[in-house]
Amino acid sequence: RKEVEQDPGPFNVPEGATVAFNCTYSNSASQSFFWYRQDCRKEPKLLMSVYSSGNEDGRFTAQLNRASQYISLLIRDSKLSDSATYLCVVGTDSWGKLQFGAGTQVVVTP
Amino acid sequence: EADIYQTPRYLVIGTGKKITLECSQTMGHDKMYWYQQDPGMELHLIHYSYGVNSTEKGDLSSESTVSRIRTEHFPLTLESARPSHTSQYLCASSERTVGDLVEQYFGPGTRLTVT
Numbered sequence: 001r002k003e004v005e006q007d008p009g010p011f012n013v014p015e016g017a018t019v020a021f022n023c024t025y026s027n028s029a030s031q032s033f034f035w036y037r038q039d040c041r042k043e044p045k046l047l048m049s050v051y052s053s054g055n056e057d058g059r060f061t062a063q064l065n066r067a068s069q070y071i072s073l074l075i076r077d078s079k080l081s082d083s084a085t086y087l088c089v090v091g092t093d094s095w096g097k098l099q100f101g102a103g104t105q106v107v108v109t110p
Numbered sequence: 111e112a113d114i115y116q117t118p119r120y121l122v123i124g125t126g127k128k129i130t131l132e133c134s135q136t137m138g139h140d141k142m143y144w145y146q147q148d149p150g151m152e153l154h155l156i157h158y159s160y161g162v163n164s165t166e167k168g169d170l171s172s173e174s175t176v177s178r179i180r181t182e183h184f185p186l187t188l189e190s191a192r193p194s195h196t197s198q199y200l201c202a203s204s205e206r207t208v209g210d211l212v213e214q215y216f217g218p219g220t221r222l223t224v225t
Contacts, residue, residue: 002152004152008150032212034213041221042218042219043200043216043217043218043219044153044200044216045216046213046214049213087152087153091212096141096204096212096214097143097155097158097168098155098214099169100145100152100153100154101152102150102151102152103150103152
């Protein structure tokens with residue numbers, strides 16, 4: 001079983017709509033949680049860290065559910081530039097090692 | 111923008127050749143990492159380092175080796191390239207903290223093709 005599982009999508013989203021997706025993680029000792037964004041054939045870049053109480057960064061909202069071991073990302077008012085693959089990333093090692101999901105592809109259409 | 115660099119960006123090489131993928135960062139980060147990523151797949155950690163003269167193997171077994179003689183430099187070497195080594199190799203670095211949320215900064219990657 002993979003440590004971090006994501007729905008690969010693609011999620012086809014009309015411009016201006018809201019899209020939300022989850023990822024699940026298997027290690028209950030996981031300590032840190034992130035969403036990274038990866039554009040086609042580019043390197044991953046941090047979108048946002050995920051805090052226990054949930055957090056928002058502009059149009060992006062992340063939630064953590066430790067009891068059910070899942071993380072969610074919601075994108076409001078989708079822009080064409082939001083089209084990318086979103087990687088769910090979990091840290092179980094306090095020294096910085098991270099486990100990456102395979103990503104959820106989002107395609108925002110005009 | 112993260113100050114982490116990888117060269118070459120693209121490499122096509124024949125089977126049996128020795129190759130070194132370069133990675134350097136100017137942020138003074140102690141921790142550095144090498145990941146391997148195939149198209150549409152997740153990143154797999156193949157090597158990491160917590161500082162100078164520290165190297166560890168990652169979760170995915172790899173025939174490559176690494177060295178960390180200087181803080182800013184973390185090269186990856188394949189002694190004899192094979193077609194199964196064809197992949198994208200991503201280098202990353204992060205600050206040394208314990209117990210905190212720590213972002214990893216990625217280089218642009220090296221896309222390796224072994225023919």
